[in-house]
Amino acid sequence: xxxxxxxxxxxxxxxxxxxxxxxxxxxxxxxxxxxxxxxxxxxxxxxxxxxxxxxxxxxxxxxxxxxxxxxxxxxxxxxxxxxxxxxxxxxxxxxxxxxxxxxxxxxxxxxxxxxxxxxxxxxxxxxxxxxxxxxxxxxxxxxxxxxxxxxxxxxxxxxxxxxxxxxxxxxxxxxxxxxxxxxxxxxxxxxxxxxxxxxxxxxxxxxxxxxxxxxxxxxxxxxxxxxxxxxxxxxxxxxxxxxxxxxxxxxxxxxxxxxxxxxxxxxxxxxxxxxxxxxxxxxxxxxxxxxxxxxxxxxxxxxxxxxxxxxxxxxxxxxxxxxxxxxxxxxxxxxxxxxxxxxxxxxxxxxxxxxxxxxxxxx
Ligand SMILES: NC(=O)CC[C@H](N)C(=O)O
Numbered sequence: 461x462x463x464x465x466x467x468x469x470x471x472x473x474x475x476x477x478x479x480x481x482x483x484x485x486x487x488x489x490x491x492x493x494x495x496x497x498x499x500x501x502x503x504x505x506x507x508x509x510x511x512x513x514x515x516x517x518x519x520x521x522x523x524x525x526x527x528x529x530x531x532x533x534x535x536x537x538x539x540x541x542x543x544x545x546x547x548x549x550x551x552x553x554x555x556x557x558x559x560x561x562x563x564x565x566x567x568x569x570x571x572x573x574x575x576x577x578x579x580x581x582x583x584x585x586x587x588x589x590x591x592x593x594x595x596x597x598x599x600x601x602x603x604x605x606x607x608x609x610x611x612x613x614x615x616x617x618x619x620x621x622x623x624x625x626x627x628x629x630x631x632x633x634x635x636x637x638x639x640x641x642x643x644x645x646x647x648x649x650x651x652x653x654x655x656x657x658x659x660x661x662x663x664x665x666x667x668x669x670x671x672x673x674x675x676x677x678x679x680x681x682x683x684x685x686x687x688x689x690x691x692x693x694x695x696x697x698x699x700x701x702x703x704x705x706x707x708x709x710x711x712x713x714x715x716x717x718x719x720x721x722x723x724x725x726x727x728x729x730x731x732x733x734x735x736x737x738x739x740x741x742x743x744x745x746x747x748x749x750x751x752x753x754x755x756x757x758x759x760x761x762x763x764x765x766x767x768x769x770x771x772x773x774x775x776x777x778x779x780x781x782x783x784x785x786x787x788x789x790x791x792x793x794x795x796x797x798x799x800x801x802x803x804x805x806x807x808x809x810x811x812x813x814x815x816x817x818x819x820x821x822x823x
Contacts, residue, residue: 461476461477461481461592461593462474462475462476462477462592462593462594463475463476463477463481463566463568463590463591463592463593464568464590464591464592464593464597464600465488465510465539465568465571465576465588465589465590466588466589466591466597466600466601466604467488467579467586467587467588468586468587468588468601468604468605469579469583469586470597470601471579472597473539473568473571473572473575473576474570474593475539475568475569475570475571476568476569476570477566477567477568477592478543478556478557478560478567478568478569479538479556479557479559479560479561479565479566479567480560480561480563480564480565480566480567481566481592482564482565482566483566483589483590483591483592484510484536484537484566484589484590485536485587485588485589485590485603485604485607486508486509486510486536486537486587486588487508487509487510487585487586487587487588487750488509488510488511488512488539488576488580488585488586488587488588489506489509489510489511489512489580489585489725489726489728489750490511490512490513490514490573490576490577490580490581490725490728491511491512491513491514491728491729491748492514492515492728492729492730492731493513493515493728493729493730493731493746493796493797494515494730495515495521495730495796496730496746496795496796496797497513497518497519497556498523498524498527498528498796499527499528499529499640499642499795499796500513500535500748500796501533501535501538501559501560501565502527502528502529502530502531502533502535503529503530503535503640503678503748504529504530504533504534504617504638504639504640504678504679504680505638505640505678505679505680505706505707505748505749506534506535506536506680506748507534507535507536507610507613507616507617507638507680507681508536508610508613508680508681509535509536509680510535510536510537510538510539510588510590511535511537511538511539511728512538512539512540512571512573512576512577513538513539513540513541513573514573514574514577516540516541516542516573517541517542517544518540518541518542518543518544518556519540519543519544519545519547519555519556519557520544520547520548520549521547521548521549521551521552522547522548522549522551522552522553522554522555522556523547523552523553523554523555523556523558523559524549524551524552524553525551525553526551527795527796528641529640529641529642529795530617530638530639530640530641532563533563533565534613534616534617534638534680535565536565537565537566537567537568537590538560538565538566538567538568539567539568539571539573539576539590540567540568540569540571540573541569541570541571541572541573541574542569542570543556543557543567543569544556545557566590568590580725581724581725584724584725585724585725585726585750587604587607587609588604589601589603589604589607610681611681611682611685612681612685613638613679613680613681613685614637614638614659614679614680614681614685614686614707615659615660616680617637617638617679617680618636618637618638618658618659618660618679619636619639619656619657619658620658621658622655622656622657622658622661623655623656624653624654624655624656625644625647625648625653625654625656626653627647627648627651627652627653627654628651628653629650629651629652629653630650630651630652630653630672630673630809630812631652631653631655631669631670631671631672631673632647632652632653632654632655632671632672632673632674632675633654633655633657633666633669633671633673633674633675634647634654634655634656634657634674634675634677635657635658635659635661635666635674635675635676635677635689635692635708636656636657636658636659636677636679637659637676637677637678637679637680637686637689637707637708637711638677638678638679638680638707639656639677639678639679640677640678640791640793640795641795642791642793642794642795643675643677643678643705643793644656645793645795646792646793646802646805647675647805649805650805650806650809655669655671657669659679659686659688659689660688660689661692662692663691663692663694663695663696666692666696667695667696667699667700671700672700672701672812672816673700673701673702673703673808673809673811673812674696674700674701674702674703675702675703675704675705675708675808676689676693676702676703676704676705676707676708676709676711676712676787677705677706677707677708678705678706678707678708678748678791679706679707679708680707681707682720682722682751683707683710683711683714683720683751684714684720686707686711689711690711690714690715691715693711693712693715694715697712697715697716697780697783697785698783701783701784701785701808701811701812701815702783702785702786702787703785703786703787703804703805703808703811704785704786704787704788705787705788705791705792705793706748706749706788706789706790706791708787709753709777709778709787709788709789710751710752710753710789712778712785712787713753713757713758713761713763713778713787716761716762716763716778716780717757717760717761717762718753718754718757718758718760718761718763718778719753719754719757720751720752720753720754721751721752721754722750722751723749723750723751723752723774725750726748726749726750726751727747727748727749727769727771727774727790728747728748728749729746729747729797730744730746730747730796730797730798731744731797731798732744732745732746732747732769732771732790733745733769733770733771734767734768734769734770734776734777734790734801735767735768735770736766736767736777737765737766737767737768738766742770743798743800743801744797744798744800745776745790745791745792745797745798745800745801746790746791746794746795746796746797746798747789747790747791748791749789749790752774752775752789753775753778753789754775755773755775758775758778762780762781762782763778763779763780763781764778764779764780764781765777765778766778766779766786767788767789769789774789775789776788776789776790777789784811784812784814784815785811786807786808786811788801788804792804792805793805
């Protein structure tokens, strides 16, 4: 069945339908990972976005039971050049089409994704509509232009109630803005007792849980749409070590007085080089972000710039100069992508240990 992707600037792409046949409007973004489509599809940070993969063949290793980053995916659409109907992999349980249908995600294949990506790089990300072919282009375009931009994606993907993943190690409160399972996986690997709480859990309620450390997860949309979290962080940073990832990094930075801005077309892929000023090393990182902390805004805060993207000098990490808190813009939990920066979870454990040691000395 024929489908269309129409961009805000009027560009029409014709292709074949796969996955669900639902009509969808979202921000069209590109991901350059050669693999990792299952993690991408199930990453809640893509809520509100239609993702195109630049790698031309997608679906060839199927969908397996192990690589999900969330159970209920919230991506708004999936655009590929060639979609593989007959996956070949010992872990594969179903094909991409079955997965997308079961989760009501519309897909389109047969698209010149190189052309689409070049348009997005030149113009910046745009919104688009995935719709049935033969629909009046003008009507679809009007619908797209009239559609309101989303501001409540975090609310859509965060947990509603707190829950616990028990362990005997440090007690970590994980504030869920649209958590990838990879973060929980890294904490449980380190024996942490993790309490996952909703995005709008108050500082008072978090402190009542007596955490040893707090983690701020990744999540969709503009960090400025989550003011309650910024207020919460301002209070908890005074007494508890914090580690923020992606949206969590942006929120921590905003709470410390820095600013964020939207990038032209963002960073989404599995091989983004990041330089660390302290270790003087370059790490390959997994990334998915459309916003970033602005470098000039850091100077007026107690934050230090700790890491930077080598491709375009975007801020990739900050460290607090007074409190044992830090954050990164990329994904140390990888999934998908390289695990070069997994050590940051150990660094967080170390921060907790040394902070607790200093607290004991003071008593
Ligand atoms: N993966 C994330 O947490 C993304 C953060 C934020 N939504 C951005 O696009 O910049």
